[in-house]
Amino acid sequence: MSGLAASKNNPLTTAVSDLRQVFPGAELEIERVDVDGSGFLQLTAATPEGERWFTHDDRGLVERKPLSDSRIPLSKKLSGASAEDLRTVSYRPGRRMVIEEKRNGAITTVLKGYRRRKSTPAALNHRVAEEAMESGSFRIPRLLRHELELETLVFEYLxxxxxxxxxxxxxxxxxxxxxxxxxxxxxxxxxxxxxxxxxxxxxxxxxxxxxxxxxxxxxxxxxxxxxxxxxxxxxxxxxxxxxxxxxxxxxxxxxxxxxxxxxxxxxxxxxxxxxxxxxxxxxxxxxxxxxxxxxxxxxxxxxxxxxxxxxxxxxxxxxxxxxxxxxxxxxxxxxxxxxxxxxxxxxxxxxxxxxxxxxxxxxxxx
The missing domain is CATH 3.90.1200.10 (Aminoglycoside phosphotransferase (APH), C-terminal lobe)
Known part of the structure; x- marks a missing residue:
């Protein structure tokens, strides 16, 4: 890769190559790559139909679907809703997901789901940011409710x-x-x-x-x-x-x-x-x-x-x-x-x- 020192061992190059082989001819653009605690790659790819998420580990390339992520309780809500009502706009496997919720075809709220025990600190942070807004600082999305059982914060849609x-x-x-x-x-x-x-x-x-x-x-x-x-x-x-x-x-x-x-x-x-x-x-x-x-x-x-x-x-x-x-x-x-x-x-x-x-x-x- 240009801008990087030469290396014969480039897991990212291998992952991208595997992705192209699994989806030949597909319009895929790698938007974001992270490395998890085990040293495996997490890839976010943009497609004409929306974003898709993959892990590249010892098994090779594995697609990650928010609906199946048991580490994020909000995934339960995805299983009971139609694709027209909920759209995943951001997802970090095993960590958090952000979903837009629609009613009558219009986006009404944004749901941010965390892994267990992580939503409460996030809610406290947001309350402090809301105080800053009320003191004359930036407009921010208002926190409408904290659904603790789903480890989810529900925000107004701006x-x-x-x-x-x-x-x-x-x-x-x-x-x-x-x-x-x-x-x-x-x-x-x-x-x-x-x-x-x-x-x-x-x-x-x-x-x-x-x-x-x-x-x-x-x-x-x-x-x-x-x-x-x-x-x-x-x-x-x-x-x-x-x-x-x-x-x-x-x-x-x-x-x-x-x-x-x-x-x-x-x-x-x-x-x-x-x-x-x-x-x-x-x-x-x-x-x-x-x-x-x-x-x-x-x-x-x-x-x-x-x-x-x-x-x-x-x-x-x-x-x-x-x-x-x-x-x-x-x-x-x-x-x-x-x-x-x-x-x-x-x-x-x-x-x-x-x-x-x-x-x-x-x-x-x-």
């Missing part, structure tokens, strides 16, 4: 448009920055667990293991860039704590009546106020590399500047120190994530270079 990085989004990016500052200031976030700067090392180590297990290699220059992280961490300014989404990217933002709404609070925590904007900025740059919906360096730069204007921390040198650190870790993580996506593995090397550039700038200016 009808909106995707947030796309580009010139028309500059004004929205300023609004996102403003709302993010309000979101971070929620006092009750003190009840949530803390995500420390050093926890980024564990996240990167996990993804390093996944990328190597999945491809038999690492992105060119990744280990070298990772070594610079120790020096960057030593130069890090004092943490400024706030409410943190911790998975903030453009795909988590929906425009409802032209206003930004925010989704998915499973990773909600306390963390540095630089983490969320850094992660979002890194994803802006990723969209430029992908030329996603026409994104380029100029539009991404304009969107990034508008976001930071909204955050209103430009004169805070300590904030820039922490922002560059978290941008660096975000780019290094994205390089590993996209090493597992065949269509985009060519982006691994430029993502590593961007991460290294951010860390070097942080160290130089510390």
């Amino acid at each position: 009808d909106g448009d995707p947030f796309l990085v580009g010139k028309p989004a500059v004004e929205i990016c300023f609004k996102i920055g403003t709302l993010l500052t309000r979101f971070q200031g929620l006092v009750r976030s003190a009840e949530l667990k803390k995500f420390q700067a050093e926890d980024e090392f564990g996240v990167l180590d996990t993804w390093r293991g996944k990328a190597f297990a999945g491809t038999g290699a690492l992105p060119e220059g990744w280990d070298e860039a990772r070594r610079s992280l120790d020096e960057a961490h030593a130069c890090l300014s004092e943490t400024q704590w706030g409410l943190c989404h911790r998975d903030l990217h453009d795909g988590q933002i929906l425009l409802v009546n032209g206003e930004p709404a925010l989704m998915d609070f499973d990773l909600l925590c306390q963390a540095d106020t630089a983490l969320d904007p850094a992660n979002l900025l890194a994803h802006f740059s990723l969209r430029s590399l992908q030329c996603f919906h026409g994104a380029d360096d100029g539009t991404v730069r304009a969107c990034g500047e508008a976001l930071l204007d909204g955050v209103d921390r430009r004169k805070d040198g300590a904030f820039w120190n922490r922002l560059r650190f978290y941008q660096g870790t975000a780019f290094l993580r994205l390089a590993l994530v996209y090493a597992l996506r065949p269509k985009w593995s060519k982006l691994c090397e430029p993502l590593v270079k961007l991460g290294k550039k951010c860390l070097e700038e942080q160290i130089r200016n510390a």
Whole structure:
């Protein structure tokens, strides 16, 4: 794969080849790949009829169907409903699934089902996010009920448009920055667990293991860039704590009546106020590399500047120190994530270079 060091042992290549053999002539695009705790690949493939899910393990290629997933209690509901009433929009085998529910042909609610004992922490996180909304932050889907027996959260369905990085989004990016500052200031976030700067090392180590297990290699220059992280961490300014989404990217933002709404609070925590904007900025740059919906360096730069204007921390040198650190870790993580996506593995090397550039700038200016 372009962007990865050469390897004779590439399980992902084998899995994709097996998938093509099982479905010859089918229009399949590998959208997402993960590696489970046993080192086996979990693949999400887009087809004209919708997404399909597969595991590639010692048995070879095995299709995974949400209806048959006994580890997620919500699967019971699928067996008693027609395909017209429920549509699976997201699925991670053995972990969680997201389903849209229709009535009279219109989507009314979104059901998010977890494995056992995982829905209660998710519900608590969402309640905190709702408090942030009520304090003037992002619009979020309201939690309508918690069906504990099905380990499922039932949300209102928000009808909106995707947030796309580009010139028309500059004004929205300023609004996102403003709302993010309000979101971070929620006092009750003190009840949530803390995500420390050093926890980024564990996240990167996990993804390093996944990328190597999945491809038999690492992105060119990744280990070298990772070594610079120790020096960057030593130069890090004092943490400024706030409410943190911790998975903030453009795909988590929906425009409802032209206003930004925010989704998915499973990773909600306390963390540095630089983490969320850094992660979002890194994803802006990723969209430029992908030329996603026409994104380029100029539009991404304009969107990034508008976001930071909204955050209103430009004169805070300590904030820039922490922002560059978290941008660096975000780019290094994205390089590993996209090493597992065949269509985009060519982006691994430029993502590593961007991460290294951010860390070097942080160290130089510390």
